[in-house]
Amino acid sequence: MVQTPTEDTAALPKVPTPTLERLTTYLRCLVDLGASGVRTISSAQIEEHAGVSAAQFRKDLSYFGEFGKPGVGYQVGELENRIARILQLHKLQPILLVGAGNLGSALASYPGLEEHKFHIVALFDTDPEKIGKRVLGMDIIEFSRLGEINEVLQARIAILAVPASAAQAAADSAIQSGVRALLNFAPTPLKVPAGVVVRHVSFLQELAVLSYHLTETEKRGQ
């Protein structure tokens, strides 16, 4: 289904990825604050709860229009709904998960997925020993059936939790079945057609960036 632009996101400048990442942090804070009965908040309170500066918070929101009232602050419920709409978290999103190893199992049981309306609807693997076994109430399905299954499920997002050697084939099958967004955990780049979005999560990359900053911090501390 092609989305129609909403007031939040139509004709706006390109949003930096770190801003989008921080939106999910704000959203989690707002959900928590709302659950504690808080109705309005200031950017200073966001700073305290989210660990992001008040100035950064206001700058992040500025990409998406007008938020909050000077001297009054932000309505918790309203801000929560608008951020959820920006990130398309206001409607259920079915997701295919390819790879039922340790990582796939960890992802399937990741806390908060359902709360954010991400719903893993099918779990695939190529290992004959795994097929038919159950993870969190889902049968593990033979990978070759992905196309046929997604004809019914119509998921647009797939998570690839497979070895590097299997990642391109997994991506190809998923895209062939109608998937348009891939979260790739395999340590390998993917070739995808235009119109398909890929995001890589590389633990090595995360550790390397951490390693760099650790050294920089130590130098400054000299």
Place this chain on the structure above:
Amino acid sequence: MVQTPTEDTAALPKVPTPTLERLTTYLRCLVDLGASGVRTISSAQIEEHAGVSAAQFRKDLSYFGEFGKPGVGYQVGELENRIARILQLHKLQPILLVGAGNLGSALASYPGLEEHKFHIVALFDTDPEKIGKRVLGMDIIEFSRLGEINEVLQARIAILAVPASAAQAAADSAIQSGVRALLNFAPTPLKVPAGVVVRHVSFLQELAVLSYHLTETEKRGQ
């Protein structure tokens, strides 16, 4: 141990995180190319292998000084060594891993860790049923012993693969034992003293960013 500045990283402007992330991609390409017997490469060849534009590649390197020769290109081995030094991947880095669940097990067996000289030296958990069991040749150790164990191991990096409710205690213990860099997989912010670097990996955040870009792509395709 406090690092001394190297020619690559001393007194240079703040490097954007995406640049650091791409350095690990270049490094992987260079290792692969070197293994195939390639001795020199152009930025155009990097573009082909790494999926990053030649212009971006040159800009990323420019943060760290002079690289390559006009008309000749880059020496594969030399560039590999310099990038590894920038990311501090030229020396073995011991790492503590807290959490021996599915995610911790997936991380412990993540391919390429050792190749990049990241060495997981101890694995901790609080679950009495797990203590003493082995994952990839390592005993799972009771979490309360982290301080005592790290007196010997002197790791500066810890990976937290624990539930949100356990993350702050895990961080506190690790920092108390001398850890100065945390890779946090728990979906919760951490309070850490100045001089400690934290990097969060949130699967929800990754999915939310993907979800946003999927919608943007679909809008452009209208």
